[in-house]
Amino acid sequence: MTLSDHSKGVPAMNAAELLVRCLENEGVDRIFGIPGEENLDVVEALRRSSIELVLTRHEQSAAFMAATHGRLTGRPGVCISTLGPGALNLSTGAAYAHLGAMPMILITGQKPILSSRQARFQVVDVVAAMKPLTKMSRQIVSGSVIPTLVRDAFRVAMEERPGPVHLELPEDIAGEEVPELAMVPPHPIELPVAPVAALDRAAAMILAAERPLVMMGAVASRPRLASSLSDFVRRTQIPFFTTQTGKGSVAGGSNLYMGTAALSERDYVHEAIDRADLILAIGHDTVEKPPFIMGERGPKVIHVGYTPANVEQVFFPHAEVVGDVGPSLALLADRLEGKLKTASALAPLRQRILDRILDRATESRFPLTPQRIVHDVRQVIPEDGIVALDNGMYKIWFARNYRTHVANTLLLDNALATMGAGLPSAMMAALLHPERRVLAVCGDGGFMMNSQEMETAVRLKLNLVVLILEDGAYGMIRWKQAVDDFADWGLTFGNPDFVKYADAYGATGWRVETADGLAPTLEKAFGAGGVHLVTVPVDYSENTRVLVDELRNRDQAPPAQG
Known part of the structure; x- marks a missing residue:
């Protein structure tokens, strides 16, 4: 359906109502925040929708709640604020989601853009302010683009590496009459697995190691990875430790957990890290405080992730396995299971490390x-x-x-x-x-x-x-x-x-x-x-x-x- 259909008698709605319908189409059931006068069309559309408005007492808290929704479900949480001060109060939560790889949608209001009856009162360039804190920051300049823009926002927020997306809806565009446009249906995006050559290279390095060790990083906490990581540890029997954000990524009871790197060096878990000659770093994201410091005489490191590693002074992997992490790890385990004679070399350190902690x-x-x-x-x-x-x-x-x-x-x-x-x-x-x-x-x-x-x-x-x-x-x-x-x-x-x-x-x-x-x-x-x-x-x-x-x-x- 197009805008020309409006002249043929197709019932109209305003852009705010269309936005809310698009959010319903994405499965949104709650929105967190504090609306302002520039959002009142959206508030009215929410009142007549299936979406619950959870009114918070500060916009920052709304953003933290929306980000945590993304962290725990893998689906973007949504928060809303007015223009200027309210929008800027979301910025800490946007950075929290951006660095923490949590999918989130931020919706802010703005003064009318087709007129300026209040001059520049409360006007801040929020779209520009949000650009370094988000994966995408866009102003909605026409109601007709809302279905495609909302679909794209959710897709961008969820695709690897996940994070926040910002949409600004000016007050006059929100009230703009639009025809009842068709929704854009969400669809799953299948990620490719790691190339055979990368899997073979990583398997050869692990099989050659005398004291292998697995590290579970921030990406390992993605909700969809829990069973895949537990299966990999069970099949390979390589001891593992976690970063702070990677805690709990492997189901309990494996008896292969060596500890968590709460510090960057010298802690008891570093007894195992320092003795390892190879570390398989699954899902390490260098936004985390370093779980160990790589050096010239340190272990070989293999990065496993949805995206290539960020090379840093403290982290520069020697090989990479890039692709859909769960299926890629299953293919890597196929190459290792039953062949790792040195898998448990570091296991004797486990009890002493845990006892001291x-x-x-x-x-x-x-x-x-x-x-x-x-x-x-x-x-x-x-x-x-x-x-x-x-x-x-x-x-x-x-x-x-x-x-x-x-x-x-x-x-x-x-x-x-x-x-x-x-x-x-x-x-x-x-x-x-x-x-x-x-x-x-x-x-x-x-x-x-x-x-x-x-x-x-x-x-x-x-x-x-x-x-x-x-x-x-x-x-x-x-x-x-x-x-x-x-x-x-x-x-x-x-x-x-x-x-x-x-x-x-x-x-x-x-x-x-x-x-x-x-x-x-x-x-x-x-x-x-x-x-x-x-x-x-x-x-x-x-x-x-x-x-x-x-x-x-x-x-x-x-x-x-x-």
């Missing part, structure tokens, strides 16, 4: 140590329960110490690593998986950046527990300040009474006051249902004792045998 995990000190907090959280979260981390010092401890058995059950950001994302990410997880236990873990600094979303969580009647680790400081920077011998200055603050704060939002507040109180308190909160906020003081002296002094001493010890 879990040292002092039940220590009865108060305030609680990070190790004890991670241990107690693991006790109350089922295997399929979801823990969403904000960003702070505790992220390193959860990455090192928290054992995952199901993909995407420890949500952390090791790319943009922004504070403020933990609570909105957990809210999205609770919306998608109301049958699971969902816990947000936040420092007191990160929590207060988007704490207003407690009202949103209560309004949505979520079952959600928020754990606040309280130290009255921006703890990671304060620790770095001390390690670098700077004065302890400029990074401490006061906090509200978090129990009263939770009560003010209609949630339930709890305060842990004993070393053995955390796990029972979390259990009570989950058992009661609804939104709960649990605050516990944390003793971060372990940061220096373990992550500096202990690991420095390990570096000076004789090399491990086995």
